[in-house]
């Protein structure tokens with residue numbers, strides 16, 4: 001019986017890397033409750049940071065599009081947009097319409113080509 005215990009592959013704590021001592025359960029991933037908690041807190045923290053960054057990029061794009069429409073501009077080259085802080089990677093949805101790509105950023109829509117956007121319009125219907 002004791003032999004079985006020795007033969008088991010050692011497991012290491014996912015948080016601190018210390019070997020886990022077996023006490024009943026052999027499927028443990030952490031050496032202690034403290035390590036388990038800090039591991040999970042950290043990964044939640046990461047999720048929040050990632051979502052916050054993406055949301056900030058979408059909001060920046062929304063601001064740029066709003067500024068363009070206010071100036072009466074409905075088409076612009078991607079380099080000029082990027083100068084204004086716009087990143088075409090961040091959209092809320094897109095669809096193919098008559099061979100063209102229509103992108104949406106919240107309530108704005110526009111057609112996207114490899115070099116520019118055009119037909120920028122605000123449309124509350126999503």
Ligand SMILES: [Zn+2]
Nearest residue numbers: 013016031035
């Ligand atoms: Zn640990």
